[in-house]
Amino acid sequence: MSLANTTPQPDADRGRARHEMPDELRADVRLLGEVLGRVLTESVGADLLEDVEHLRALTIAAYEEDGSDAIEAAEALIDTFTVERAEEVARAFSCYFHLVNLAEEHHRVRVLHRREAEASPDAAPTDSIQHAVETLRQEVGEEETARRIAGLEFRPVLTAHPTEARRRAVAAAIRRITNLLAERDARLGGITLADNKRQLLAEVDGLWRTSPLRSTKPSPLDEVRTAMATFDQTLFEVFPEVYRRFDDWLAGDDAGLVPPRVPSFVRLGSWIGGDRDGNPNVTASLTKQAAAIASEHALHALEAVALRLGRALTLDASTTPGSSALEALWQSQRLLAEDVTDEIAQRSPNEPYRRVLLVIAERIKATRLRNADLAYDLADDLLADLRVVQESLVAAGAARAAFADLQQLIWQVETFGFHLAELEVRQHSQVHRETLAEIAEVDSLDDLSERSREVLEVFRAMASVQARYGVAAARRYIVSFTTSAEDLANVYTLARHAMGPEAPLPVLDVIPLFETFADLQASVDVLDAAITHPLVQERLAQTDRRLEVMLGYSDSSKDVGPVSATLALYDAQSRIAQWARDNALTLTLFHGRGGALGRGGGPANRAILAQPPHSVDGRFKLTEQGEVIAARYGHPVIAARHIDQVAGATLLASAPSIEARNSGAAEEFAAMAERMDEVSRERFFALVKSPGFPQWFAQVTPQEEIGLLPLGSRPAKRGLSINSLDDLRAIPWVFAWSQARINLTGWFGLGTALRAVGDVEQLRRAYARWPLFATMIDNVEMSLAKTDDRIARRYLALGDRPDLDALVLEEMALTREWVLIVTGKERMLANMRVLGRAVQMRSPYVDALSLIQIRALRGLRRPAEPDTTLDAEAQQAADERVAKLQRLLLITLNGVAAGLQNTG
Incomplete structure (x- = not known):
């Protein structure tokens, strides 16, 4: 297979920058592509390889040129495939993405090793702990720097949110192939090199033959074991x-001779x-x-x-x-x-x-x-x-x-400790309210519904875990959709009901989670009332007045759009941080960030340095989920580098120069931000509040089918009605738009907001001076680089709303135009070499999978008119065809996720 033999050469007219691939990475990708090609030929036949190569050539041609003829030819080719052949082709491209991803990760490790070997001891990278310490020493002195190091905290929280599309078996095969690729860097020769090639063939053959789909949804304990x-x-x-x-x-x-200072x-x-x-x-x-x-x-x-x-x-x-x-x-x-x-x-x-x-x-x-x-x-x-x-x-x-x-x-x-990770409980505030209402109506707790009994049982479980492994093992209780101080007080009331009037309560740190736009705005008032609760005051006295507050990126973005959510989160953090200082509280803000840009994703270290003054203060906590866990912590070298970057940024964020820069910029551009907030929200509402939008969204994306994909134990919906998006979880909301190659959740409304400001010099000045704005623009640029308007049009055509189609495509073009104006670039990702290369290398192959997915969606979206003339055999054949199309769709969902490298 020669999937890697031709690197797409983007056409300048399409706004794509060309990025050369390093020779070592090119050699690895070519080797793995050749191995995969041989495996496909041996296991299925040369005709499969020919179909894959034909489709690959067409999508590369479409990527390099204006491409409408080539895309139509690719669609025509896909239409000639049987469903079985389409599945084989989709699996081939999915395997290729896994191999390219591991090759890139291996090359990143190679580069990190090389940089370390060549680095001068006195020249620390600007995004490292060493650089942060040197900066602090200059700005606050040696003694204060030592105090800040002693108080440094980084708290990554692993979640089971279902954004990792790979099976664990596939991940294990990838690790083995990565190890074999690493062996080749040792300059193997002769029999040893031949044996390595034989093992590579065997492992890639095993990867090809392993179903990309789980046969059943993983249970929560399966998810625990994956984290282990x-x-x-x-x-x-x-x-x-x-x-x-x-x-x-x-x-x-003195290293090794003196007590540790870290x-x-x-x-x-x-x-x-x-x-x-x-x-x-x-x-x-x-x-x-x-x-x-x-x-x-x-x-x-x-x-x-x-x-x-x-x-x-x-x-x-x-x-x-x-x-x-x-x-x-x-x-x-x-x-x-x-x-x-x-x-x-x-x-x-x-x-x-x-x-x-x-x-x-x-x-x-x-x-x-x-x-x-x-x-x-x-x-x-x-x-x-x-x-x-x-x-x-x-x-x-x-x-x-x-x-x-x-x-x-x-x-x-x-x-x-003995617990490994601090297990955190989370439950919805509405569940607590309903449970307390039910308790008020029954004579005995035994008469409660099963759900309410379970709500109480969790407090007994927390007490049991604390008794066995220590208080730190399970003391945090997070209240989703906190809207009032009563929502936090309810947790203590429920705990007392659960434990009885005499038994001691488990130690509880009740943490509000502010998620919606309205809740973010009301956050300080809620907190001000919450700290008057006697049990909260008692706990604050025990912890030296330490308090944790969680902020939700996902639902706020789904609520008001990515621009308004970004600004609202910044404002809430600023106000909460000042409130905590006024009340002599040691605050930790817990960031509910996802992997995708529509859920607060992007480089974590840059996000930390863009936070408001005193909102970090040497403490950073965030959720890590799905493919992000594998990407950041799957390889020890990359994990060490990630922790170094985050810890360095966490220290540096409280440097006087950084805090002055952020506060000054926020003040300077406050009027601009207010205008962007107002205009972007209006544009976002024009889309999502249009009559029939939920039904249209379900038609033009694979949103409904995502629920069929056995990604995780959590349902994709909170009892979603097709007439409302309120109960749709943010993860499938983001996942669906990324699968449709639109990535709407990462950028929609920004183009209109930038145009409304209109002052190019002011916007460029903000991009240069205000880290929050610069990070938002750069993240949108990354998001747009993974969109494709030609592919997007084909998804949008699945619905029957030309008005909404036009709104999405116009905003996409407008946002792309204004991002380039603000950054002063001629092409997307022009100065982002590594990311640009990754997008360039994958996009044509993602296009191929997207076109196969569209074929499956078209087959599934056809109105099902009852045909009473079908006999049992014909009806069974029709049902089997639908099942095959669903399976084909699910395979493409996996493949596109692997190609885009972020799902939700």
């Missing part, structure tokens, strides 16, 4: 490795198994199971490290005597398990550190196995033992042993 794979493969090792590199840089020549600043959170908003599959029992699975993985990993460290720490008592505290620890261990300690003492008669650590490993194992006699009660007890060992080593002059692998283990325990 990320922990096992990267996160457990990467987080402390980032701490180590940062600390070594701070220590300089705290364990990452805390992993998870909604997987805890988020029940709209997901009836998440029950209290399942929440406890999710916590147990996570703990099993954490304890298994800690046990392995402690055992390895114990075996290696063979320091003799004559060279490194133990302290009195170490001896006391050993004696307490002997009292716990004399048989275990006797056996270890025999193997390590004069090695006090080795024997203590081996017993620590046994105790971690006992904690995992629930052996009460030997188990630790809490992770803090384990940390206390490890610090006794560390302090004894320092006192004995063995600082390098104290601050090497032992410090890594301490960081890992601090980061993950």
